Amino acid sequence: MRYSIACLLALAACTPALQPAASTGGNNTQVVTSAEALSVTTESEFRVVSTSVGAPVARVLEVLPAVYQELGLSPAAEPTVRTVRAQGVMARRFQGQATSSYFDCGRGQFGVEIATQYEVRFNLQTTVQxxxxxxxxxxxxxxxAYARNNDGSANALLAVCHTRGKLEELIAARIREKLGA
Structure with missing residues (x-):
């Protein structure tokens, strides 16, 4: 079992870091372990979702950190590259919606969506162009993003999640509300 956990951690460390906004793709690794087996797939994609806002860049940058805070995230602004970043956790629900409406993390053993069962950890960045x-x-x-079970069992699960674009749309909608755009 120690070997399986070591493999899991090593493969999880190989997932790509959050890419600059110009990047639109890349491979992630999905690892599922149980007491009997280790399964690895590399069939996921990192996506950047672009949305237009009817306001100047400077005004959007003024309200973007506040939007992140309203969503319960702790923003880190990088003004020189017009980017705000945050890490977050969704535990089954976020903003009144099931986590599975924001992320597709695959399905578990009995066909239930992994995002509805486990905690989803994510890195989010928004760059204003x-x-x-x-x-x-x-x-x-x-x-x-990735989902991980934290139930204390011997079975470890780490699943790479794909965005459904809803979180990105929510950020754009909140910015438009704040700016009246």
Whole structure:
């Protein structure tokens, strides 16, 4: 079992770090272990979701950290690259919705969505880019996430999750609300 956990941790460390907004793809690793077996797949993708906002870049940057805070996230702003980052955890529900509406983490042994059963940890970043006019901006939001069971059992589960784009849309909608855009 120690070997399985060591393999799990080593493979989890190989998942890519959150990429700059210009990146739109990459491979992640999904690892599922049990007392009997270790299964590894590499069929996932890192996505950046772009959304337009009818407000200048400077105004969007002013409200973006507050939007992250309203979502229960602790934002870290990087003004020189117009980016806000945060780490978060969703435990079955987020903003009144099932975690599975935000992330697809696959299905467990009995066909139940993993995101509804386990804690989903994620890294989120939003970069504000100039839009097609001086009065518009583009949000490039990227999410890297995985689900992990924390039930204390001998069976460890680490599943790479794919964004469904809903978290990124929620950020854009909250920004529009704050700016009246």
């Amino acid at each position: 100039p839009g097609s006019s001086p009065e518009s901006a583009r949000l490039d939001s990227g999410v890297e």
